[in-house]
Amino acid sequence: EHKVQKLIIANRTRERAERLAEEVGAEVIGLGDIDARLADADIVISSTASPLPIIRKGMMERALKARRNKPVLLVDIAVPRDVEPEVGKLPNAYLYSVDDLQAIIEQNMAQRKAAAVQAESIVVQESGEFMSWLRAQSAVETIREYRSQAESVRADLESRALAALQQGADPQKVLQELAHKLTNRLIHAPTKSLQQAARDGDTERLQLLRDSLGLE
Structure with missing residues (x-):
């Protein structure tokens, strides 16, 4: 993925190294050749069973001098270590051991957990808003029916008032009658519901109806 141009495999058993080299297209060298070839490597990954540092x-120091201090990344995942710890103190030699990698893993895990908590919070918030929207959709048809009913009442009374005016009725009386009848028609159903809730002793429904009507 990062466009590595060349791989070199150093192994104690050359035959095993050659089998791996065939899979990844690498060059094979012996462990004894590392000193001479170390300057060729930008990245060194080491994992052997050697009891002593390789x-x-x-x-x-010799490799860095030959490289004119071009940086080298060394990843030592062997236990015990394949790379002397003092190597990490050299300028332009960046050494990471198993302990360093574990610390990086733990840091990444902590960041992922924090991100997961944040993501979960976002999911909860967004799903809550979606469910609220979904529940609101169930009221849309009821609201539409209620508006249609009110509009029907208004249109009916308006047509009667206009007819009365065309017949020469007193405009003030027509307007007063329109307002009176419109009010009575619109509050008829809520009034019946309030009376029924009071008769049933249903205080919760009574309070709900009061809230719906905007009553303090």
Whole structure:
């Protein structure tokens, strides 16, 4: 993924190294060749069962000198270590051991957990808003019916008032009658519901109706 141009595999058993090299298109060298070839590597990943360090400080100093101090990244995942800890103190040699990698993993996990908590909070908020919207949709048809009913009442009374005016009725009386009848028609159903809730002793429904009508 990062466009590595060349791989070199150093192994104690050359045959095993060659089998791996065929899979990844790598060059094979022996462990004894590392000192001479270390300067060719930008990245060194080491994981052997050697009881003693394979890459020592002096070896790395020579490699850096040959590279004219071009940086080298060393990842030592062997236990015990394949790279002397002193190598990490050299300028332009960036050494990471198992402990360093574990610390990086723990840091990444902490960041992921924090991100997960944040993501969960966003999901809860957004899903709550969506459910509120969804519940509101169930009221749309009821609201539409209620508006249609009120509009029907208005249109009926308006047509009667206009007819009365055309017949020469007193405009003031027509207007007063229109307002009176419109009010009575619109409050008829809520009034019946309030009376029924009071008769039933249903205080919760009574309070709900009061809230719906905007009553303090």
